[in-house]
Amino acid sequence: MPELPEVETTRRHLAAHLPGARVVAVELLDPRAVWRPDPATFATRLTGMDLGDVRRRAKYLVVDLRDGDHLVVHRRMTGNLLLREPAAPPDEHTVAVLRLADGRELRFCDLRRFARMWLATPAELAALDRSLGPEPLSPEFTAERLASILANRRRALKPLLLDQRAIAGLGNIYVDEALFAAGLRPTRGADTLQPADVERLHAAIRAVLEQGIRNEGTTFRDYLGAIGQPGRNQHMMGVFKREGKSCERCSAVILKTRVAGRGTHYCPRCQR
């Protein structure tokens, strides 16, 4: 689920309501939700901790801690972070709970149990940052930068755009949508794009991500924002999950294939 727009939607809510809160208890209903250190140490170190700014890098959510370290969360496929008021009814698939001093709870819920949270030192966070490509909504992500990422790569566009080392934050939904918006076939070799193609792809990547944020994310099944709200972006899809339906732009039938092991949707007429 959570690609850049979904993590950013959650971040914005948490950034407005979490800083200054103090953790008074950590409940690990499923200890697999903690990557490192070990679950018991994780709980001990977070208990009594004051929470600071909430930031995002790619699909990672980062909560700064008073002691200078960071709580990092990656939600993988179905993870959600819910900030609940005191005495709120239970949430399904809760794997961990941070109980806050004012009675609120930050709940980590995850149907498939792939999601992880962990503690990171500033050096570890810096290493994570270095392992990731540019933020597609940052000023440094220019069309020229995208051109250099695509240059001399014989890889198909789809797996390249999904590669977090190349560009960070895109996932299966937004890659399919960006390629549709740019009129480019997912199997097109990255090094075959003309300058005008690169310009269109650059604009399309930013546009689909910004639209996703505006609509508070895409919810097909499991994604929920920090107060449990589903997104609205699923109604804006050009191709994703629209196989068999007609293209809004040219009326051709949308196809679904498999590219790089991922379900891939595209319009055979307007994507070349």
Add this chain to the structure above:
DNA sequence: CAATCAACCTGGGTGC
């Protein structure tokens, strides 16, 4: 360097 696949998990949908 690139492509493929298995693994990690649970649950929903489909076809028999």
Add this chain to the structure above:
DNA sequence: TGCACCCAGGTTGATT
């Protein structure tokens, strides 16, 4: 109804 099977928004590591 039951059951086998396929699929799913992500990432990592082994293999070819």
